[in-house]
Amino acid sequence: MDLDIVALSRLQFALTALYHFLFVPLTIGLAVIVAIMETVYVMTGRTIWRDMTKFWGLLFGINFAMGVATGVVMEFQFGMNWSYYSHYVGDVFGAPLAIEGLMAFFLEATFVGLFFFGWDKLSKVGHLITTWAVAIGSNFSALWILIANGWMQNPVGAAFNPQTMRMEVTDFYAVLTNPVAQAKFVHTVSAGYTVAAIFVLGVSAWYVLRGRHLQLAKRSMTVAASFGLAASLSVVVLGDESGYLSTEHQKMKLAAVEAMWKTEPAPAAFTAFGFPDEAARETHYAIHIPAVMGLIGTRSLTTEIPGIDDLVHRAELNIRVGISAYDALQKIREAGSDAAVPESARKIFEANGHALGYALLLKRYVDDPRQATPEQVAQAALDTVPPVAPLYWAFRTMVGLGMFFILLTGVFFVLSARRRLDAYPWLLKVAVFAIPLPWLAAECGWIVAELGRQPWVIEGVLPTAVAVSNLGAGTVLLTIAGFTLLYTVLFVIEMKLMLKSIRKGPEEHPVPPPAAYRAEADPELAALPRNPLAAAD
Amino acid sequence: MILHELVTYETLRLAWWLLLGVLLVGFAVTDGFDLGANMLLPFAGRNDLERRVIINSFGPVWEGNQVWLIVGGAAIFAAWPQLYAVAFSGFYLAMFAVLVPLILRPVAIKFRSKHEDAAWRARWDWTLFVTGLVPALIFGVAMGNVLQGVPFRLAPDMRIFYEGSFFGLLNPFALLCGLVSVAMLLMHGSAWLQLKAQGPVAERARSYGSVAALLTLVLYALAGLVLWSWIDGYRVTSALPTGGPSNPLLKTVAHQPGAWFANYAARPWLWIAPGLGLAGALLAFVGMRMRREGMALLASALAIAGIILSVGASMFPFILPSSLNPRASLTVWDSSSSHLTLFIMLVVSAIFIPIIVAYTSWVYKVLWGKVDADAIREERGHAY
Numbered sequence: 044m045d046l047d048i049v050a051l052s053r054l055q056f057a058l059t060a061l062y063h064f065l066f067v068p069l070t071i072g073l074a075v076i077v078a079i080m081e082t083v084y085v086m087t088g089r090t091i092w093r094d095m096t097k098f099w100g101l102l103f104g105i106n107f108a109m110g111v112a113t114g115v116v117m118e119f120q121f122g123m124n125w126s127y128y129s130h131y132v133g134d135v136f137g138a139p140l141a142i143e144g145l146m147a148f149f150l151e152a153t154f155v156g157l158f159f160f161g162w163d164k165l166s167k168v169g170h171l172i173t174t175w176a177v178a179i180g181s182n183f184s185a186l187w188i189l190i191a192n193g194w195m196q197n198p199v200g201a202a203f204n205p206q207t208m209r210m211e212v213t214d215f216y217a218v219l220t221n222p223v224a225q226a227k228f229v230h231t232v233s234a235g236y237t238v239a240a241i242f243v244l245g246v247s248a249w250y251v252l253r254g255r256h257l258q259l260a261k262r263s264m265t266v267a268a269s270f271g272l273a274a275s276l277s278v279v280v281l282g283d284e285s286g287y288l289s290t291e292h293q294k295m296k297l298a299a300v301e302a303m304w305k306t307e308p309a310p311a312a313f314t315a316f317g318f319p320d321e322a323a324r325e326t327h328y329a330i331h332i333p334a335v336m337g338l339i340g341t342r343s344l345t346t347e348i349p350g351i352d353d354l355v356h357r358a359e360l361n362i363r364v365g366i367s368a369y370d371a372l373q374k375i376r377e378a379g380s381d382a383a384v385p386e387s388a389r390k391i392f393e394a395n396g397h398a399l400g401y402a403l404l405l406k407r408y409v410d411d412p413r414q415a416t417p418e419q420v421a422q423a424a425l426d427t428v429p430p431v432a433p434l435y436w437a438f439r440t441m442v443g444l445g446m447f448f449i450l451l452t453g454v455f456f457v458l459s460a461r462r463r464l465d466a467y468p469w470l471l472k473v474a475v476f477a478i479p480l481p482w483l484a485a486e487c488g489w490i491v492a493e494l495g496r497q498p499w500v501i502e503g504v505l506p507t508a509v510a511v512s513n514l515g516a517g518t519v520l521l522t523i524a525g526f527t528l529l530y531t532v533l534f535v536i537e538m539k540l541m542l543k544s545i546r547k548g549p550e551e552h553p554v555p556p557p558a559a560y561r562a563e564a565d566p567e568l569a570a571l572p573r574n575p576l577a578a579a580d
Numbered sequence: 581m582i583l584h585e586l587v588t589y590e591t592l593r594l595a596w597w598l599l600l601g602v603l604l605v606g607f608a609v610t611d612g613f614d615l616g617a618n619m620l621l622p623f624a625g626r627n628d629l630e631r632r633v634i635i636n637s638f639g640p641v642w643e644g645n646q647v648w649l650i651v652g653g654a655a656i657f658a659a660w661p662q663l664y665a666v667a668f669s670g671f672y673l674a675m676f677a678v679l680v681p682l683i684l685r686p687v688a689i690k691f692r693s694k695h696e697d698a699a700w701r702a703r704w705d706w707t708l709f710v711t712g713l714v715p716a717l718i719f720g721v722a723m724g725n726v727l728q729g730v731p732f733r734l735a736p737d738m739r740i741f742y743e744g745s746f747f748g749l750l751n752p753f754a755l756l757c758g759l760v761s762v763a764m765l766l767m768h769g770s771a772w773l774q775l776k777a778q779g780p781v782a783e784r785a786r787s788y789g790s791v792a793a794l795l796t797l798v799l800y801a802l803a804g805l806v807l808w809s810w811i812d813g814y815r816v817t818s819a820l821p822t823g824g825p826s827n828p829l830l831k832t833v834a835h836q837p838g839a840w841f842a843n844y845a846a847r848p849w850l851w852i853a854p855g856l857g858l859a860g861a862l863l864a865f866v867g868m869r870m871r872r873e874g875m876a877l878l879a880s881a882l883a884i885a886g887i888i889l890s891v892g893a894s895m896f897p898f899i900l901p902s903s904l905n906p907r908a909s910l911t912v913w914d915s916s917s918s919h920l921t922l923f924i925m926l927v928v929s930a931i932f933i934p935i936i937v938a939y940t941s942w943v944y945k946v947l948w949g950k951v952d953a954d955a956i957r958e959e960r961g962h963a964y
Contacts, residue, residue, distance in 0.1 A: 108690035111643060112683040118653050122668025123675050126740050129668070133661025134917045138925055141658040144651035145932040150939070152647045156640030157943050164946050176939075204918070206825040208738045209661070211918040376736070512669035513741055522676050529680060533687055540694055 051519040052124040052511045055526065059116050060493075061486055062530050066110035068485050071185055071232060072239025073103045074151075074178035076270060078171075080263075085171045090552050095259055096174070097162075098549030099243065102541065104159060109537055111152070116526070124519070125500070128510035132501055134211045135201045135218060136191055143187030151180025185232050193224025196293060196496060198504050203396055205375045210504060223293070226281070227492070233278035234488060237448055238481040240271025244455060245478035246545055248471040251464065256548055265459040271452035279445040293502070295358075296495035298351045299431045300438045301336055302326045306350040310337025319431045324352070351428055358401065359424035361503075365401030367391055369412050372399065400504040407508050429497045437487040437494075444484040451477055584923035590822040590913075592922040596659040597899070597912045599929060601892050603655055607648035608888060609768070609881045610940075614638035614645055616769015618685070618712025619762070622705055624773060624784040631705055632693060632964065633951045637776035639689060639964040640947050644940060646682075658925050662738075662828065662915040663900055670732050670742035671722060674749055678718050681711035693964050712769075713762065720761025723891060724754030724803075727840065728811055729903030734829060743904055753806055760799045764884055766792035767864055771877040774868065778950050786868050793865035793880070800857055800887055813839025813894075814901040814909055822913045830914065833906035840894045850893045856886025 077099050084092030118140070122129045129137075154176040161170055194201075200217030201210045212218065244267040250260035298304075302319035303311065304326070313336040317329030337348060349357075374388035404423040405412040415423075451474065458464050465471070500507040617638050625631035638645075657664040668675055684707055692704035728751070731744040770789025774782050818832040844850050860883025867876030895901070897912040916922060 105690060108686040111646070112686045115650060115682045116679055118650055119668055119675055119679060121657065122664045123672050124669070126665040126669035129657065129665035130661055130738050130740070133657050133664060134921050137654065137658030137661055137664070137917070138921055141651065141654035141925060142928050144647060144654045145928060145936065148650060149644065149647045149936045153644035153940055153943055155643055157946060160640040161946060204825075207827050212921050215920065215924050512672070513739070514669065514672055518672060525676065525680065529683060533683070536687070536691060540691055543694070
């Protein structure tokens, strides 16, 4: 990788975003799980559910602090490292971020303190409302962030204004109801629920293996398994490929994810396995499953999915249209006043302005896109192919893990229904070792979505290379080093505290019948055969 | 959509300029007291229990407070994209210097008391001190630089070129503004601690707070005097249509002495803002000496509001003047979002800001009263 400012700025954004995204999904999911547990407490009055709420809430709090800490960076980085981006699309992109703050983050952050401090100060129902406010806040947060992100993938409801040299909102409703944003929201929130469910499942399984906190752990597993099964089904079935055919570059992303170099007759086959070779533009040792790709991508048997080579050809045509739009734009701007704009330029820009972004792809090679040579145009068209191999593998890792989560949570769901959660220690061990896997899947998902968007920062509108701030490479290197150091230290401390809290375990305030809890506190009683009814609530 | 045409572009820009002020004041008044209390932590709290009382005084509310900053940043992005782009990339290293404490602070608050070790806790206590001091200082320094103009220019396609350095930001006037900011938040944090803590912590907060209130008064007056005598302001010298396109390069601007006081001369009622800054600080001092904690906190909040608003009033319509190429200066009339975006965001704010204020007040009401030191000692309830 060259040490140019674009690569460094991308590296910093990727590092901080991937790091932030370690904490966000757990926050989103655990908030809901904790709220469900507290709801059961308020409805049944059984104090063990309060103990569960407090224990998982404690872990939620440690994680939440890290999420807040790393989230501030995300908010400010657009302006710091991507100032031309901020100018160019702030009119559209800034609004959902601001609404996120006003509608969601304020709610979540104001009530999270009360969640921890309000147990003695609020009524049962008052505290429950507080907990739900945190859960709803964190989920709404995801909605607005994904409306912003969805617009980067599919920039609807906006148009370029030559007077201000930027994109401006023309239809805010279209931005809100962007199909890509909706698909992403459902998919990302479900992923968060899966992360949290498997976290709760795994930690509880560890307690069961150790014979500690059995009552609390088994109830937690029941919640986690049923919630996790629903979530992992949703995350796989409602994957965000549903939005992949809505735009030209989403098609490119889909083709890259599948390493599908040539257009195939519908319905296209799914490449279950193979080694994509970007130099030779083919996939070696490919194993195809007929028709599956067409079904996933288009939800139909007759719609054709274009391959990479065709899409590159289409990009080249778009670049030529973009150059004529760029030329018209220069004429409009040179005219000075509105009245002096030549009618021909205005007409050309109206017709071709949508492809202006494609002309900007040439800025990497030539200052004035109108001066580009045919070779440069061809090269810029080739640049529209994102890195195929990383996308191909990240996608397969994510999908494979998703299938595994359905299986895992499904098995524990059945075990829980049969009251046999502790019957198979090896399964409990699998659950413990599965804890980090949803994070791996989530980070792979981020890579598919955002690396797959390259070379665009706003698809078809603004290339990433044009969007950066004019900063010195040394300056950005310095902050990359700073963030890396800080984040590494904090990660180590965070993990230690998480593990310490988990090892220490929940504080339980047992309820009658006494036999149920003494069995755990008293080693002699614990050695006695357990009363199956006691565990069954 | 034509609904937004009902409100003129001019009105919307003015409303968003005021809202920018509201968000900055909201941040400084709420998060200000916990930044101030962070700075006081090692001094007003001399043992572990006292320090935990201080942390728990703002522990349940600082997260909500900090959202004012987040929303402020996002609102600038949405309503003043050029300001967001120029200021955040231009002040790049200063922003980084603010981000590091903002990353460390939540973690420090959360992690500090989770481990018994004295050295562990001492490390986090000093971390908290720094995470209060550095942002307070840098926000003031940034304000001081904005008043002097910032070395940036805009290309015709609006690409931004910033030609200053991090150390260039640390000039004498900017540092003076930084000190005003530190003194002001120290005053505010002390007033908060007097309200929330008891015994020696409150007493020490009272001593530090009285000094800080006087310092705020003196330093703010001094900064005003320096601004009057030595710092040249900016003035628009061409036509600048209030409903025109958001393109900063369509006007001409002069850099000239006394321009920052022209608004006060034209509209004398604007003196209310600096007057509030001075009177609020004085009243906070009196309140602290008289042990009227509620009055002291209110007065210090008014002082903060007055000081921040006085800067806005003096610069209007400028929001970020350029020293390198004055005509590229960002003003209220040529660096906002589009008419439609400003309208939508105003509607959203009009709905949600009252709701936010309502539930925030409710949370403060639930948490009303002194921090219970005995509860912390006995580890009752969830305490930091």
